[in-house]
Amino acid sequence: MPVGIFHPPRSAFLRIPRAGLRRPFHVRNLSDTANSRGTSSSRAPTVFAFTVLGGLTAAYFFWPSTSRSAPTLQDRQIAPSHFTPTTVTASEACGPNLKLITLNIPPESLPSSVLSPIWSIFVKDDDIQVERPYTPLEGIDANGDVRFWVKQYPRGEVGRWLHSKSVGDTVEIRGPIQTFPLQEGRWDEVVMISGGTGFSPFYQLLFTQLLQSETSNNSTHYTLIHSSPSVAELPPTSLLQPLLDMAEQQPDRFKLHLFVDKLNDISSQNPSLAPRVGRINKSALEDAMQLREKTSWWQWLSRLRSYNRAEVIPTKKSILVLVCGPEPMVSALAGPYGRNLSQGAVGGALGELGFKSGQVWKL
Numbered sequence: 001m002p003v004g005i006f007h008p009p010r011s012a013f014l015r016i017p018r019a020g021l022r023r024p025f026h027v028r029n030l031s032d033t034a035n036s037r038g039t040s041s042s043r044a045p046t047v048f049a050f051t052v053l054g055g056l057t058a059a060y061f062f063w064p065s066t067s068r069s070a071p072t073l074q075d076r077q078i079a080p081s082h083f084t085p086t087t088v089t090a091s092e093a094c095g096p097n098l099k100l101i102t103l104n105i106p107p108e109s110l111p112s113s114v115l116s117p118i119w120s121i122f123v124k125d126d127d128i129q130v131e132r133p134y135t136p137l138e139g140i141d142a143n144g145d146v147r148f149w150v151k152q153y154p155r156g157e158v159g160r161w162l163h164s165k166s167v168g169d170t171v172e173i174r175g176p177i178q179t180f181p182l183q184e185g186r187w188d189e190v191v192m193i194s195g196g197t198g199f200s201p202f203y204q205l206l207f208t209q210l211l212q213s214e215t216s217n218n219s220t221h222y223t224l225i226h227s228s229p230s231v232a233e234l235p236p237t238s239l240l241q242p243l244l245d246m247a248e249q250q251p252d253r254f255k256l257h258l259f260v261d262k263l264n265d266i267s268s269q270n271p272s273l274a275p276r277v278g279r280i281n282k283s284a285l286e287d288a289m290q291l292r293e294k295t296s297w298w299q300w301l302s303r304l305r306s307y308n309r310a311e312v313i314p315t316k317k318s319i320l321v322l323v324c325g326p327e328p329m330v331s332a333l334a335g336p337y338g339r340n341l342s343q344g345a346v347g348g349a350l351g352e353l354g355f356k357s358g359q360v361w362k363l
């Protein structure tokens, strides 16, 4: 049966470039600027690349959908152009309205290669024929297993449908789809800011770049700043613990900062989590990104006279900030999305800190 796209509401946290349905993005301009970092003129190609990416993203939502007529095909490699039946092999509650769900792709449908992070796949709700994108946490393993951290919303469609599935049930998927084409080695520092299940795309990136290949010679430093409403709604321990260990063992490669809105379930708290209570805000970003300079009193006085916040961002480092979460959070930290679901200007806390287009991407 044909599938009608019910586009996620603006509160859905990621925008998928439509072009990703046909081929992965290859944004050459991002790497072309790698040798001339830090000046506003050197940022121009990156801004251009981000603008193109933004345009394609907006186009995704306004061009007619090929998925409406996407058939279900067995015995074929998974692809964006058709659905593939998979089997639920695990469904484990891991917090209020949260589950870790594993789907198994049959051997004959396994792809010969996968996209580089960050990518997602569409899951089809067979009852009402709608689809939503979800992010494979660790990609596809050798057995064809794909694991997702899925939240169900009280009146949401596909999340609730997925939560109702039991081991042995069939779930149809379509993809992979490139969500953001991160170029390895392009950035000195990649800062990821997530809220709720907005964690999943960043876990996929960190799993691929750090956890899976600890010996990678990629010198990029990663920082994850994550927020959940409560401790019980933080990502499950099986996902968080490897990141906590990595942050402790290799602080020169990875830093992790956890936030919760409230701390009312302290008894169930893993002491190693030590989340900060409160929302991620400008001050938290300054701390996590180490943007506060150590200054002498006379430097501080002279800065008061000619205060320029943008100077706080280290100009010798190339920093990319990725933001993924509920729309109010994205808006407060990076400014609202633009018209037609484009990126919009960089605003919010990151704008106040001096970040510009080409340095910030709202997923």
Ligand SMILES: Cc1cc2nc3c(=O)[nH]c(=O)nc-3n(C[C@H](O)[C@H](O)[C@H](O)COP(=O)(O)OP(=O)(O)OC[C@H]3O[C@@H](n4cnc5c(N)ncnc54)[C@H](O)[C@@H]3O)c2cc1C
Residues within 6 Å of the ligand: 007, 008, 009, 011, 012, 013, 014, 015, 016, 120, 132, 133, 134, 135, 136, 148, 149, 150, 151, 152, 153, 154, 155, 156, 157, 158, 159, 160, 179, 197, 200, 201
């Ligand atoms: C690239 C990408 C990757 C993603 N990866 C993940 C992931 O790994 N894990 C994950 O959990 N999510 C992920 N998402 C979000 C996911 O795709 C869905 O948007 C999300 O699960 C909600 O879909 P739903 O069908 O359950 O809810 P929807 O039916 O889309 O509803 C969403 C919200 O709207 C409200 N709503 C629904 N109907 C109405 C109505 N009539 N009036 C008012 N409010 C209403 C619901 O209560 C709910 O709050 C991803 C999104 C993208 C774009």
